[in-house]
Amino acid sequence: MRTYRVAIVGTGGIAAVHADNLARTDGRAELVAACDVDQGRLDAFAGQHGIEGRYLNLAELLAGAKPDIVHLCTPPMFHIDQAIECLEAGVHVLSEKPPALSLADFDRLEKAQAKGGAQFSCVFQHRFGDASAAARELIGAADFGRPLVARCDTLWYRPDSYWDLPWRGTWNAEGGGPTMGHGIHQFDLLLHLLGQWEEVTAIAARQDRATSTEDLSAALVRFGNGAVATIVNSLLSPRETSDIRIDCEFATVELNHLYGYSTDNWTITAAPGHEEQVNKAWTGQPLERGSGHSAQFLAMYDALDDGRPLPAGADSARQTLELAAAIYASAFTGTPVRRGDIVPGHPFYAGMDGEGLGAEVLDATALRAVRA
Structure with a gap:
């Protein structure tokens, strides 16, 4: 070594x-x-x-x-x-x-x-904790069954002072708001667990923060394996939490944490009649190392x-970045976006605000209160 x-x-x-x-x-x-x-x-x-x-x-x-x-x-x-x-x-x-x-x-x-x-x-x-590796192996396999429905929430809180740094909250410096800068960790893990996404329908809004980008986005995502997931990215949530829940045929897999997790942050719930197979499959995995940079x-x-x-x-990071771009593209155009739609020449290929379209839509239809 x-x-x-x-x-x-x-x-x-x-x-x-x-x-x-x-x-x-x-x-x-x-x-x-x-x-x-x-x-x-x-x-x-x-x-x-x-x-x-x-x-x-x-x-x-x-x-x-x-x-x-x-x-x-x-x-x-x-x-x-x-x-x-x-x-x-x-x-x-x-x-x-x-x-x-x-x-x-x-x-x-x-x-x-x-x-x-x-x-x-x-x-x-x-992606790198033992529990995420175990969940990735078991989701879709015989003991847990195929994934059916999921949710992925990054519900964080940032006061207006968070944007005092001049590069924060701008399309040119950060590329977006909580979709790009905060929730990306959590929905990257969702993609790591569920595989390739196929189509997204989304909304984004600037509800209450003094920022040029969104402070909230919500998306409905269909995956290649048939699973359907909701993804919410917020900087407006006083009780902060980061959550993933995946309901499979025979087991529910849940991760509840904030900025990092240990094995204790995961909960596995078996469907009635499948307790023995689910619990045996989960406890049979190595579950010692938590997530983290190291x-x-x-x-x-x-x-x-x-x-x-x-x-x-690069390949898997691009899949995550493409989903972020698709969330913005769907939110700002009001139409579903499929994987592979955003290619050279597409307005959201060169920037997450769609050549300025995103900011215009937020200002026109979604801005409730931006304080000077």
């Missing part, structure tokens, strides 16, 4: 989460460098985490530190260009969400990966050791 040289770009709040979790990888990673445009913030972060390499721009970091992997912890509008710069230099990328602000930008990754021979992965840490980091290192594609790689 190799020890990988890791660098962190961007030293804000999420970077500390990365640094702390890198320290929990049992020597599989060495944090060799950090990068930020703010020298004071960079020095404070590097000093706190014992990082020797300190750089004010990415090009100097790539040349000087020679990392194996770069973690992108910068604001969303920088992710795709920084990822491409790393990939073309032959350095693997682990990017915070969202991986790009549009499908058009995201599709630039394919050429960059081919040029540098490196791989892209997105931080979707909820779990994804270790899975990434194992894949690199074995020469396998990175987990949460």
Whole structure:
């Protein structure tokens, strides 16, 4: 097993989460460098985490530190260009969400990966707990039966002050509101558990927050396996919760948490007459490791050791981003959107606001109160 040289770009709040979790990888990673445009913030972060390499721009970091992997912890509008710069230099990328602000930008990754021979992965840490792996194996298999109906709720609360940072709540900097920046983790896990989505019908609104994007979206999604799910993404909910529920033929699978989960956050309920088979199937799975960044980091290192594609790689990350684009496209056009509809030339391929259509619809029909 190799020890990988890791660098962190961007030293804000999420970077500390990365640094702390890198320290929990049992020597599989060495944090060799950090990068930020703010020298004071960079020095404070590097000093706190014992990082020797300190750089004010990415090009100097790539040349000087020679990392194996770069973690992108910068604001969303920088992710795709920084990822491409790393990939073309032959350095693997682990990017915070969202991986790009549009499908058009995201599709630039394919050429960059081919040029540098490196791989892209997105931080979707909820996929990597033992319980999610067990649920993925059992949903659709004989003991639990095929999935029929599901719901996926990201019900969070953010006050107006959350948008004081000038890049927050703008289409050009974040790509959207809670659909892109908050609920994406939860519905990525739903896709991981249920497989390919096929069609979505959605609404979005700016109900009460001083933001240029939506503060609420709700979608009805049909999956390729026949399951139907609702997805709600909110920043208006004082009692915060993140929930997934999947009702299969013989079992209900539930996950109730907020920002991360352990095995204790999962509940399995058997249908009458199927208690023995369901409980035996669930307890027969390894259920020790919870979700989190370190779990994804270790899975990434194992894949690199074995020469396998990175987990949460470009292909699966694109499926999640495409669903976000489809939610916006359906909400702002009032029509269902099928997987594969949003292609070059489609108004929502180049941006989640549909070349400005999204903002116009929110202003015209959905805005209840935006306070100055």
